[in-house]
Amino acid sequence: METVQNAPSTPSSYDWRAKVESIKKKASSLRDDRKQSEPEELELQLYTIVNTLENLCLDVKGLKSAVRDQDLNRLMKTVESAVHNQTQVMRDHYKVKANFKCLRDLYIGSPEDSKEDIERENGGLLKDSYSWILDHDDFRRFNNSPASRLLWVNGEPRTGKTMLLCGIIDELKKKPSLTLSYFFFRSTEDHQEDASSALRGIIWLLCANNMALISYVREHYDNRGNKLFEGGSSFTPLACILKNMLQDPCLRDCIIIIDALDECSDDTRKCLINLIVELSTSFPAKWIVSSRSSRVIKRKFRDAEGIIPLKVTKDSISQAVNFFIHHRVDEMKHSEWYDPKIKEVVLENLLLNANGSFLWVDLVCKYLKDCAPWHARKCLSETPPGVNELYKRMLRPILILPDGNDYQQILAKACIKGRPLTLDELPTLVPRLKKFSQETLKEIIGNCGSFLTLTQDTTIDFLHPSARDYLMENAKDFLFPDSTKV
Known part of the structure; x- marks a missing residue:
């Protein structure tokens, strides 16, 4: 009976220690290459790979006498492939998470x-x-x-x-x-x-x-x-x-x-x-x-x-403005003071006086929406053509309010700050407002509705950049009656 002798293990045929060390290096490099900290879960997985391979070294050493080198080589290649694949999956996982973190830090608003x-x-x-x-x-x-x-x-x-x-x-x-x-x-x-x-x-x-x-x-x-x-x-x-x-x-x-x-x-x-x-x-x-x-x-x-x-130019957009007017007037049918006769009067007035300005049409429609039903015709008759003339008309009621000084300070601070204000900081800028609740402050801003708007329920800003321009150019005497207070 012929005796079969196993060929001696040589580096050229099989070197299981080198294989294991190679796998360990791959796992370790994944950990060392991280540019930013990752969750503890990922850190634990990385060390688990290395620890498992340490145990595998001992197991393979014990099996060496019972398993042929070619089988052992095949086993180690399988293990190496599995670890390589797992390492790549984890690399991809880290890369995706790092990419999304970068995207979140880049974000400033959609x-x-x-x-x-x-x-x-x-x-x-x-x-x-x-x-x-x-x-x-x-x-x-x-x-x-x-x-x-x-x-x-x-x-x-x-x-x-x-x-x-x-x-x-x-x-x-x-x-x-x-x-x-x-x-x-x-x-x-x-x-x-x-x-x-x-x-x-x-x-x-x-x-x-x-x-x-x-x-x-x-x-x-x-x-x-x-x-x-x-x-x-x-x-x-x-x-x-x-x-x-x-x-x-x-x-x-x-x-x-x-x-x-x-x-x-x-x-x-x-x-x-x-x-x-x-x-x-x-x-x-x-x-x-x-x-x-x-x-x-x-x-x-x-x-x-x-x-x-x-x-x-106004000529190039005149047809578009006319369509916009018809659309806004058609929306009036949802208003509580809607009446076909009023609709015709409004339509005629807007078409006659818009002068190619989307903003003027929008301001007038918002102004009419705030009018009482029985005042609609009167409000419309008092609406002047031209955006600046309309701003002047809208500023007039604010000037005669009992608390006009408060409104003057609010508009002045909004002009000077050059950025949106918040309801929370408003009492600091206008100390007389500290006694009012947030809901009352919202009502006060509503009385400035021709110029200011409240967005996201907390941010105060001008309805349009032209509103600030008008105030700074045409209402300085009202805004800054005493320059030493500004």
Whole structure:
């Protein structure tokens, strides 16, 4: 009978110690490579792998005399493969969690939520009020020509530019191959007034819709954490992140939209304009920017290649304003003082005096809504044409209120602060209000309803930027009767 002898184990045929050490190193490297702390559960799993392998060393050593080397080799390969797969799963798990943490730290507010808020505050988005721009020659040229990289929608205040951009966003979303990101500068949000906030919002929305892009943020974030996004020095790294991101092939067909560029804080607006010009010139991604007509912005945009200025005039939006008027008057049938005859009077008055201003129509409709039913005709007859004249008319009742001094101080503080106020800080700014409850404070703000609005039930801000402009330009004697008190 022939005796079968097992071949001696050699490094070339099988080295189980080296295999085990290799597996241990893989598990240990996963732990050592972590850039940020992970939950204790993951830490425990990592050490469990190493401890299990220590025990496996002893078990394998005991089995060596009873199992052929080829079987042992096959067993160890199976173990090595299983540990490798588990390690990869855990790496992926950590990467996903780290990506979402980075995305949360980047978050400063959802541009999508801002858009919905804007539409709701303006009574909803009506296609007939913005569809004219989709057929405009300048918009078609921008949309169809790869060489046209920057569309500058500009016009006087109160011509509905923000709602136009909301409509453009809705239309562009219908293109499945197009990547879209946007940001609305809003004075009602104190964290949405500078250039860094705009970049955070744009980058966040791009990453939220395509998490693969978060890697461009992680290149900077992993070494600096959430401090990357904070402070006055955050613009530079955020601009670098966006530049790198726009070189990704998946963003070749991309449009970035920024509304109300003129409302960006003065000290950072120049940096943002320069960046827009640079990126629109250097990368395939296109830009749509809206602002008031401004010589400063126009001068900056002259250096941009492929820029298309689209001027929003009262004539260009007159038909859209008329449709908006019909829509708002039709809504009156839900009012307690609705009457067909009143409806006709209101419609005629609005069509005659709107003068191409969405804001004027909106202010009048809100003003009428607050009128008693039996005063509706009288209120309408006293409504002057022109936004400034309307503000003057709306300021008059505040001037004669018994507590007019309180309202004067509230409006003055709102003008001076340059940011939204909160109900909680209002009594500190106007000490006479400390005796009032929150509900009473809300009623007081309601009496300033022609100028101020209460959002999210706690935040006080101007109904429209033009309201603050009017007060600062035309009501200084009322707001600041004694400059030593300001």
